Amino acid sequence: MAEAHQAVAFQFTITPEGIDLQLSHEALRQVYLSGLRSWKKRIVRLKNNVITGVYPASPSSWLFVVIAILATMYTRSDPSMGLIAKIQEHLFRTQCQTVVSAVVFSTMLWLSLIFTMKLCLKQLLSYHGWMFEQRGNVSNTTKVWMMLVRIFSGRQPLLYSYQGSLPNLPVPAVKDTIRRYLESIRPLKSDSEFERVNTLAKEFEVSLGNRLQWYLKLKSMWASNYVSDWWEEYIYLRGRGPIMVNSNYYGMDFMYAIPTPIQAARAGNILHAVLMYRRKLNKEEIKPSRIPGTFIPLCSAQCERIFNTTRIPGEETDTVVHWKDSEYVAVYHRGRYFRLWLYQAGRMLSPREIEYQIQRILDDPSTPAPGEEKLGAFTAGDRLPWAQARKEFFGSGVNKRSLDCIEKAAFFVTLEHEELDKKGDDPDITLDRYAKSLLHGKCYDRWFDKSFSVVIYKNGKNGLNAEHSWADAPVVSRMWEYVLATDCFHLGYNEEGHCKGDVNPSLPRPQRLTWDIPSQCQERLAQSLSVAQVLADDVDFHVFAFRDFGKGSIKKVKMSPDGFIQLALQLAFYRDRGMFCLTYEASMTRLFREGRTETVRSCTSESCEFLRAFENGEVRLSLSFPLASEKHQQLYRLAMTGAGIDRHLFCLYIVSKYLGIESPFLKEVFSEPWRLSTSQTPVQHLEMFDFVNYPEYLICGGGFGPVADDGYGVSYSLIGEDIITFHVSSKHSCPQTDSHKFGKQIRKALGDLLQLMTNNQKEASRSEQNHSPKPQSKKEL
Numbered sequence: 001m002a003e004a005h006q007a008v009a010f011q012f013t014i015t016p017e018g019i020d021l022q023l024s025h026e027a028l029r030q031v032y033l034s035g036l037r038s039w040k041k042r043i044v045r046l047k048n049n050v051i052t053g054v055y056p057a058s059p060s061s062w063l064f065v066v067i068a069i070l071a072t073m074y075t076r077s078d079p080s081m082g083l084i085a086k087i088q089e090h091l092f093r094t095q096c097q098t099v100v101s102a103v104v105f106s107t108m109l110w111l112s113l114i115f116t117m118k119l120c121l122k123q124l125l126s127y128h129g130w131m132f133e134q135r136g137n138v139s140n141t142t143k144v145w146m147m148l149v150r151i152f153s154g155r156q157p158l159l160y161s162y163q164g165s166l167p168n169l170p171v172p173a174v175k176d177t178i179r180r181y182l183e184s185i186r187p188l189k190s191d192s193e194f195e196r197v198n199t200l201a202k203e204f205e206v207s208l209g210n211r212l213q214w215y216l217k218l219k220s221m222w223a224s225n226y227v228s229d230w231w232e233e234y235i236y237l238r239g240r241g242p243i244m245v246n247s248n249y250y251g252m253d254f255m256y257a258i259p260t261p262i263q264a265a266r267a268g269n270i271l272h273a274v275l276m277y278r279r280k281l282n283k284e285e286i287k288p289s290r291i292p293g294t295f296i297p298l299c300s301a302q303c304e305r306i307f308n309t310t311r312i313p314g315e316e317t318d319t320v321v322h323w324k325d326s327e328y329v330a331v332y333h334r335g336r337y338f339r340l341w342l343y344q345a346g347r348m349l350s351p352r353e354i355e356y357q358i359q360r361i362l363d364d365p366s367t368p369a370p371g372e373e374k375l376g377a378f379t380a381g382d383r384l385p386w387a388q389a390r391k392e393f394f395g396s397g398v399n400k401r402s403l404d405c406i407e408k409a410a411f412f413v414t415l416e417h418e419e420l421d422k423k424g425d426d427p428d429i430t431l432d433r434y435a436k437s438l439l440h441g442k443c444y445d446r447w448f449d450k451s452f453s454v455v456i457y458k459n460g461k462n463g464l465n466a467e468h469s470w471a472d473a474p475v476v477s478r479m480w481e482y483v484l485a486t487d488c489f490h491l492g493y494n495e496e497g498h499c500k501g502d503v504n505p506s507l508p509r510p511q512r513l514t515w516d517i518p519s520q521c522q523e524r525l526a527q528s529l530s531v532a533q534v535l536a537d538d539v540d541f542h543v544f545a546f547r548d549f550g551k552g553s554i555k556k557v558k559m560s561p562d563g564f565i566q567l568a569l570q571l572a573f574y575r576d577r578g579m580f581c582l583t584y585e586a587s588m589t590r591l592f593r594e595g596r597t598e599t600v601r602s603c604t605s606e607s608c609e610f611l612r613a614f615e616n617g618e619v620r621l622s623l624s625f626p627l628a629s630e631k632h633q634q635l636y637r638l639a640m641t642g643a644g645i646d647r648h649l650f651c652l653y654i655v656s657k658y659l660g661i662e663s664p665f666l667k668e669v670f671s672e673p674w675r676l677s678t679s680q681t682p683v684q685h686l687e688m689f690d691f692v693n694y695p696e697y698l699i700c701g702g703g704f705g706p707v708a709d710d711g712y713g714v715s716y717s718l719i720g721e722d723i724i725t726f727h728v729s730s731k732h733s734c735p736q737t738d739s740h741k742f743g744k745q746i747r748k749a750l751g752d753l754l755q756l757m758t759n760n761q762k763e764a765s766r767s768e769q770n771h772s773p774k775p776q777s778k779k780e781l
Contacts, residue, residue: 227596240382411452568746706731
């Protein structure tokens with residue numbers, strides 16, 4: 001009870017003599033230090049807002065402009081061409097009237113220069129011609145552009161420095177989008193089917209399309225991004241089905257290494273590393289993301305909602321709520337919920353102190369309240385029952401206070417009481433079980449509405465589950481890579497496997513959350529759990545690391561690694577099902593302000609022609625393969641530069657719904673299933689890992705559930721130069737899909753394609769040698 005008394009700032013009792021007020025000086029000190037930390041954060045935020053607001057200039061440049069103007073006036077010149085005199089007329093007469101007028105003019109000139117520089121940088125970043133040029137063949141225009149971008153962005157930027165200079169996402173022409181769409185479906189349709197869709201497309205282009213396009217152009221002039229808000233609302237927040245499996249995704253720990261087998265110690269380092277990342281994020285010390293190998297910035301807007309963010313269910317649509325700060329996390333262990341404070345006296349707890357607090361939770365002997373153990377199932381089931389239950393049973397009293405504690409937490413933590421990677425287990429089976437555990441767990445031991453949940457297993461293995469509406473996987477992946485690297489290579493553990501540092505035994509105990517869940521609520525909870533359980537049991541996962549070769553070998557045959565893998569996935573699907581399918585490859589539009597994703601329709605006429613010929617043994621790589629490879633690269637570039645197909649058609653569809661108009665063409669477009677949904681998870685903190693000297697610390701990426709009931713979801717990561725990891729998902733209920741079988745097809749397709757390209761490269765090299773003129777001998781000379 002001592003900790004509980006310290007948490008109260010004052011107590012009072014009423015006596016015959018009056019009110020006896022008893023102040024707790026320690027509690028008041030804690031309140032003072034917490035307030036001090038809060039004010040420091042506000043000051044840092046204000047400073048960063050000023051620095052970001054004037055970028056690419058600096059705040060100190062104002063002083064330079066003022067001194068330059070005053071120095072020019074000292075030589076009896078008027079650099080303002082009479083403006084300073086005009087300003088003097090509107091000022092109160094003082095002894096320093098001329099100086100004040102000069103400072104006002106200098107400030108106006110400085111702001112005008114900043115606006116001009118921002119505008120110039122925005123125009124420079126709108127140029128994307130460099131992306132369509134071949135490597136080693138850079139045009140003079142691009143060279144001049146690169147020089148100007150370096151000049152205008154030379155000062156060290158903060159995380160959000162480029163936000164005001166990023167261009168808006170352009171709206172493609174309707175005819176261009178329809179032309180690209182028809183090209184994408186041609187290899188997948190019979191002649192009669194294609195002719196039918198072509199007729200619908202042409203009718204849409206000359207009639208309804210232009211009317212809908214007008215509204216999109218109007219929106220693009222008003223909004224920062226004409227896609228992102230509708231994408232978040234209609235693709236994610238308005239969905240009434242479960243977000244578990246269907247929307248959320250996961251990230252894994254190291255594939256083979258567990259730095260410590262002590263659960264509390266691993267949690268201590270991981271949670272502390274996450275807080276370190278949040279502190280860098282709040283101070284904007286994290287460098288802006290850039291296109292790999294370039295200095296071109298990407299939008300960082302999604303980073304704003306990594307922490308202190310929760311998805312709130314609604315009857316018609318959910319909402320994403322973000323709080324400015326939170327000093328605690330919500331922890332789940334053996335059916336109980338706890339609030340764990342991560343700051344004391346205005347300072348962040350050390351890893352050893354967090355370990356100590358986590359161990360207290362693990363040792364807590366209390367039992368769950370009725371209905372508490374499986375409460376998280378509400379977030380795993382359908383959204384409407386959760387919204388109704390939240391309104392009816394969690395709108396007031398102790399339930400509301402406890403629910404608020406979870407939703408306003410910095411993030412969510414699950415302490416599993418089960419182990420992974422037991423000795424003697426098949427590594428492949430363990431990885432598959434690991435993926436399913438992170439994706440859905442027991443359907444009630446994660447809080448799927450939180451921006452992300454960290455999962456710590458009994459043997460020290462960990463991972464995370466992330467909600468998708470607020471951001472895309474690369475944003476979470478960047479944070480998670482930093483956390484894993486910091487945990488092992490910066491914080492470390494002592495010889496016993498515990499966190500380093502000392503323990504403060506006077507820390508207040510983690511606070512157990514209390515609930516009063518009536519039987520009617522428990523009945524609805526059981527219904528949500530049954531819905532989620534059916535969905536979870538249907539997921540078939542296979543995770544594996546392909547070690548035969550990696551991107552290094554692919555580059556040697558002069559091929560894009562991503563294009564190579566996409567061809568291999570299509571070949572694997574063709575061998576698995578005897579057909580090609582509409583293939584979704586996630587790209588990004590973060591070259592633009594508030595950009596998120598775009599679809600690359602990677603199954604093209606060129607790729608189908610090449611793969612059919614390859615299977616028939618008729619292929620000539622020198623003829624058909626470059627066409628398939630170049631087509632994929634072209635589609636990827638178009639998607640990144642705002643000329644994709646699907647987001648434009650999606651927004652046209654939304655406008656048609658607002659107008660109450662049915663479009664047979666748009667209805668046809670959005671009735672087509674994505675039987676092969678793919679995504680690459682890039683490694684963004686490669687410099688923090690050493691896969692050569694520490695091969696056991698191999699990061700494994702993450703994955704997601706299948707998009708179509710009769711299709712596959714495939715996530716892959718290129719790790720270093722020699723490893724590719726794959727996460728393959730499908731549904732047991734579909735007799736046509738089998739994740740393990742498809743994984744084998746992927747392995748075989750990768751090997752066959754590389755062998756073919758290597759042989760053709762050797763053949764081409766021999767052909768060049770045979771046709772090159774032989775050197776003349778001395779006798780011939």
